[in-house]
Amino acid sequence: MIFNKITLYNFGPYYNRQEYDLRPRVKNGELCPVILFGGKNGAGKTTIFEAINLSLYGPSSLGPTVTKSSYEEYLFDKIHRNTISNEEINKASVELEFSHIHLGFRNIYQVLRSWKKNGKKIEEQLSIKRNGDVIEDLDRDQWDTLLKEILPPGIAQTFFFDGEKIRKLSGERSIDRLYMVDSIEALLGIDIIKRLKSDLVTYSRKLDKEKDNSLYVNKIDDLNQKKEDLSKNLLMLKQDRAQNETRISWLKSQISLLEEKVALSGGEFSEKYGKLKSEDEKLKVEINSFEDALRDICHGVLPFSLCSDLCKKLTERIQYEQNELSKQSLHNEIKKHVIKLTEEIMHSEEFKSIETKKIDSFCEYMVQASYKILQATLEFNVSTCVINDLSRNDIEKLTSWVHQALNEMPNNVSTLCKRINEAKDNLKKVEANISRVPSEDAIRPLISQLNQVNRDLGAISTTAKKQDEDIKKNEFHLDHIEREIKKINQDAIDSSRFTEKLRLLAEIQEILVDFEDDLKKHKIKELEDTICDLFNQLCRKKNLVSRISIDPSNFSHTFYDERGNKIPRKSLSSGERQVFAIALLWALKKISGRPLPLIIDTPLSRLDSDHRSNLVNIYFPNASHQTLVLSTDTEIDNSFFHELSPYVSHAYHLNYYEDKKMTIGEIGYFWEGN
Amino acid sequence: MKLNKIRVSSEATHKLGMLKSRTGLTPNILCRMGFCLSLNEPGIPNKEQYIEDGMEFNRYTLTGQFDTLFVSLLKERCLQDKIYADGDLPEYFLAHVNRGIELLYVRLKSLRDLTNIL
Numbered sequence: 084m085i086f087n088k089i090t091l092y093n094f095g096p097y098y099n100r101q102e103y104d105l106r107p108r109v110k111n112g113e114l115c116p117v118i119l120f121g122g123k124n125g126a127g128k129t130t131i132f133e134a135i136n137l138s139l140y141g142p143s144s145l146g147p148t149v150t151k152s153s154y155e156e157y158l159f160d161k162i163h164r165n166t167i168s169n170e171e172i173n174k175a176s177v178e179l180e181f182s183h184i185h186l187g188f189r190n191i192y193q194v195l196r197s198w199k200k201n202g203k204k205i206e207e208q209l210s211i212k213r214n215g216d217v218i219e220d221l222d223r224d225q226w227d228t229l230l231k232e233i234l235p236p237g238i239a240q241t242f243f244f245d246g247e248k249i250r251k252l253s254g255e256r257s258i259d260r261l262y263m264v265d266s267i268e269a270l271l272g273i274d275i276i277k278r279l280k281s282d283l284v285t286y287s288r289k290l291d292k293e294k295d296n297s298l299y300v301n302k303i304d305d306l307n308q309k310k311e312d313l314s315k316n317l318l319m320l321k322q323d324r325a326q327n328e329t330r331i332s333w334l335k336s337q338i339s340l341l342e343e344k345v346a347l348s349g350g351e352f353s354e355k356y357g358k359l360k361s362e363d364e365k366l367k368v369e370i371n372s373f374e375d376a377l378r379d380i381c382h383g384v385l386p387f388s389l390c391s392d393l394c395k396k397l398t399e400r401i402q403y404e405q406n407e408l409s410k411q412s413l414h415n416e417i418k419k420h421v422i423k424l425t426e427e428i429m430h431s432e433e434f435k436s437i438e439t440k441k442i443d444s445f446c447e448y449m450v451q452a453s454y455k456i457l458q459a460t461l462e463f464n465v466s467t468c469v470i471n472d473l474s475r476n477d478i479e480k481l482t483s484w485v486h487q488a489l490n491e492m493p494n495n496v497s498t499l500c501k502r503i504n505e506a507k508d509n510l511k512k513v514e515a516n517i518s519r520v521p522s523e524d525a526i527r528p529l530i531s532q533l534n535q536v537n538r539d540l541g542a543i544s545t546t547a548k549k550q551d552e553d554i555k556k557n558e559f560h561l562d563h564i565e566r567e568i569k570k571i572n573q574d575a576i577d578s579s580r581f582t583e584k585l586r587l588l589a590e591i592q593e594i595l596v597d598f599e600d601d602l603k604k605h606k607i608k609e610l611e612d613t614i615c616d617l618f619n620q621l622c623r624k625k626n627l628v629s630r631i632s633i634d635p636s637n638f639s640h641t642f643y644d645e646r647g648n649k650i651p652r653k654s655l656s657s658g659e660r661q662v663f664a665i666a667l668l669w670a671l672k673k674i675s676g677r678p679l680p681l682i683i684d685t686p687l688s689r690l691d692s693d694h695r696s697n698l699v700n701i702y703f704p705n706a707s708h709q710t711l712v713l714s715t716d717t718e719i720d721n722s723f724f725h726e727l728s729p730y731v732s733h734a735y736h737l738n739y740y741e742d743k744k745m746t747i748g749e750i751g752y753f754w755e756g757n
Numbered sequence: 758m759k760l761n762k763i764r765v766s767s768e769a770t771h772k773l774g775m776l777k778s779r780t781g782l783t784p785n786i787l788c789r790m791g792f793c794l795s796l797n798e799p800g801i802p803n804k805e806q807y808i809e810d811g812m813e814f815n816r817y818t819l820t821g822q823f824d825t826l827f828v829s830l831l832k833e834r835c836l837q838d839k840i841y842a843d844g845d846l847p848e849y850f851l852a853h854v855n856r857g858i859e860l861l862y863v864r865l866k867s868l869r870d871l872t873n874i875l
Contacts, residue, residue, distance in 0.1 A: 374781070374868050381782055381871075384823070386789040388875050390797035390830065397833045469832045477825050484826055493875050500872035 095130035115732035122737030128713040237266035245684035253660035270675035387488035613670040681707035704730035770811030791857025802852035
């Protein structure tokens with residue numbers, strides 16, 4: 084990431100619009116990473132630092148727990164106050180342009196945070212453009228989040244720092260109390276593992292909820308039991324049915340055998356028997372056809388004959404309602420006519436001679452009187468009107484159905500029933516005749532046997548029919564259960580995959596714990612070595628410290644000398660501790676491998692000339708690909724400026740003009756114009 | 758009347774099966790006849806009495822071309838019972854069907870009994 088430029092508008096001591104180019108330039112074929120801002124105390128160095136922070140993080144640039152009102156107060160205070168021109172300034176803004184490479188694409192972002200006074204309130208606005216266009220694939224309220232994703236504030240803490248932070252880091256307080264543990268972990272790449280771990284926990288909890296293996300087992304057992312029962316039952320039914328079938332065919336053969344015998348024994352009876360037999364057949368067919376006719380009628384209007392009284396009442400109501408409805412429409416017509424008539428009377432020439440008042444009251448009377456007459460018939464309630472939503476066609480149909488049901492059906496049914504009864508009576512007689520003992524003794528037992536067999540056949544056929552139905556039902560049921568079992572088995576297979584997943588999850592979680600430990604150890608070791616190396620490079624006393632050990636839990640550190648003895652913290656000077664803090668920040672940046680710009684605000688104030696020299700010559704040129712250094716004229720003074728100048732891309736002199744009460748940034752450093 | 762599916766009780770379903778084997782009439786027709794029979798019966802059926810746990814019918818196959826007449830008769834009956842309210846009609850429809858099947862089960866032992874219940 085590279086900051087391209089920062090634009091200040093009425094921000095702090097900066098009046099109107101001021102733009103600073105932050106891009107490191109190439110000089111003599113080499114990239115110079117340092118951009119130097121020189122300014123005396125109060126000229127606005129820290130304001131530049133704040134402007135960058137503010138444009139990126141808004142309220143959270145003031146700290147993790149800032150209230151809305153104190154943020155607005157801050158913005159209010161930051162609006163430039165020009166006491167010279169008496170001009171009331173209402174608006175201010177900061178805009179940062181930076182380029183960021185994401186997924187292999189270089190994007191230019193322009194982040195503009197502007198605010199204006201509205202009475203005592205502040206209205207703030209954020210606008211982000213990517214490559215010149217307003218970002219469209221993201222809601223406005225997610226823009227702050229986008230910025231935090233591009234440059235996490237925790238990480239920025241170690242990339243943007245001032246003397247204050249270095250003082251804190253070098254102080255007695257341990258790092259974890261400075262809320263830097265998270266950012267150190269993020270920089271070392273350990274936070275990703277932590278996030279993965281917590282994501283896995285959420286995922287396994289979700290899986291846990293879905294699985295319920297025991298249920299499947301129970302269900303399957305249940306269904307299998309049912310299936311077994313049904314299959315047994317079905318088998319039995321089929322066996323019975325088969326037995327019946329053999330019995331039926333046996334009975335049929337018996338009948339034809341007996342009939343043959345009867346025919347052979349013949350004589351007068353066989354002739355008569357044949358006749359009776361055919362009559363019997365005929366009657367049965369007749370009864371069947373009558374019953375069919377009766378069923379046919381049942382498909383028509385017959386059901387309504389079962390509530391004839393209600394049907395009658397319904398027709399009466401229909402007539403009544405039709406009457407009332409037509410009356411109503413007639414009344415509406417009449418009303419219209421009466422109104423028309425009174426109007427005509429009022430405007431008529433003939434009645435002009437009569438006093439207007441009288442005419443008016445006459446008309447009024449007429450209208451009221453006719454309404455009264457009409458009113459008497461208007462008590463009919465439309466809301467309970469049965470035919471209200473019926474068409475004329477519907478009503479005609481209804482009436483004709485009711486007519487049929489009341490007038491034709493009873494006769495038809497009773498005729499048919501009578502015929503059925505007659506036919507059944509006849510059938511009884513015929514059957515009695517058939518079974519009646521014939522004249523010839525020889526045939527008598529045969530006939531009674533035949534009758535018996537016939538009765539048996541009838542009985543057994545009925546049972547067989549019922550069995551057929553039962554078998555069908557059972558088969559259907561069985562099919563259903565089999566399908567269900569199949570489905571549940573499939574579900575169970577899915578759920579066993581589930582269990583496998585859960586097992587793997589647990590394993591992964593275990594591995595992750597080990598991995599996090601290993602990674603931490605490895606990274607901490609790297610950090611220890613790097614800090615030690617950098618510290619010794621920057622420190623005046625060479626090899627003061629030969630080893631640094633860092634506690635992985637809170638990142639507190641211990642120094643060891645060449646002989647492996649602990650060096651008490653107190654024996655280091657405060658300047659040396661500051662150098663250590665810088666070494667720590669530098670080491671973190673190196674190990675994280677994140678290509679982020681570095682901003683350092685007045686870092687040299689407490690250091691002696693040797694340490695300053697080391698910082699200027701070793702740290703500033705090598706710390707980053709883009710390093711903004713904000714310095715006073717005593718920190719980076721004339722001689723340091725010359726030492727640093729091969730690495731300086733360009734410099735700005737922030738010059739505060741007492742007469743104009745504002746700071747103007749000029750190209751160049753205190754003594755050197757460009 | 759808002760009603761698309763009609764589900765009778767399991768008891769009624771069983772009785773429909775028996776009636777079918779007695780008369781050879783389909784359940785739809787038996788429901789029609791039962792409904793009318795119940796409309797003719799004094800006393801308001803209890804609409805809370807019947808559980809919908811049996812056979813299901815589609816309203817328009819059950820009422821067929823006579824839908825308007827069935828609904829009009831039900832309205833007339835409810836008006837007479839002084840319980841007419843548009844929203845209650847489906848429940849009373851169902852209640853009459855259920856009660857009707859029971860009545861039919863008692864009175865229709867064979868197809869020939871039709872003449873006796875007219």
